[in-house]
């Protein structure tokens with residue numbers, strides 16, 4: 436489980452996160468939405484140890500990790516899929532996977548751990564692209580590679596920062612399908628998402644960050660029935676409820 440309690444963090448210029456609290460149960464997806472500059476990436480980076488927490492708690496499976504170095508937090512079971520994917524343009528897919536599957540990481544993998552073979556079984560497209568460099572991959576392939584890299588760190592908690600950004604609707608739907616499958620497999624997922632309808636589609640709960648504060652945190656079931664109040668918080672056009680003959684999540688996935 437990921438437990439964040441009264442977390443404050445920021446940069447030299449000032450505090451960005453103000454007493455942020457939420458819990459994510461194993462096997463569930465917590466979405467975080469908010470306007471540009473609300474502090475979503477700062478939250479993810481603080482949990483990953485890239486931005487120091489000034490106060491508050493971050494617990495992974497009951498262990499307090501705030502203040503540890505980023506590589507120690509990764510070893511505690513936190514995987515990060517950063518915004519913009521950040522794959523190396525000159526390294527091949529195979530080289531990315533070999534680097535991510537470093538020996539200390541493989542040693543921590545149990546029988547259920549992630550191996551390159553298991554990754555390629557899950558993501559056959561990467562198997563076809565092993566010799567291609569990062570710069571030669573499509574946006575969707577880069578995103579799959581970024582997720583694969585994080586999984587090879589054997590995470591219990593996966594942090595995804597706008598994984599569908601810049602992807603075609605079809606590729607974005609595939610990425611969301613992958614995230615849902617990983618959560619169904621027991622992973623704890625924190626998903627930063629710009630598109631409210633995507634967040635509602637796959638997350639169990641959705642939180643809204645505004646100026647670094649959580650102003651809403653509820654199960655997504657409510658927003659699926661009536662997304663208007665949530666959409667109003669984000670000042671985006673409300674998504675109409677789905678017609679009765681189609682399941683909601685898919686319709687919203689198709690909404691541009």
Ligand SMILES: Nc1ncnc2c1ncn2[C@@H]1O[C@H](COP(=O)(O)OP(=O)(O)OP(=O)(O)O)[C@@H](O)[C@H]1O
Nearest residue numbers: 446447448451469470471472473474475476477478
């Ligand atoms: N490295 C940094 N140094 C100083 N200030 C930063 C840094 N990164 C972000 N900020 C500031 O922190 C605030 C929150 O930024 P953050 O990137 O966390 O927001 P966000 O919700 O992820 O935005 P977006 O949706 O545009 O990605 C902004 O005011 C931003 O200018």
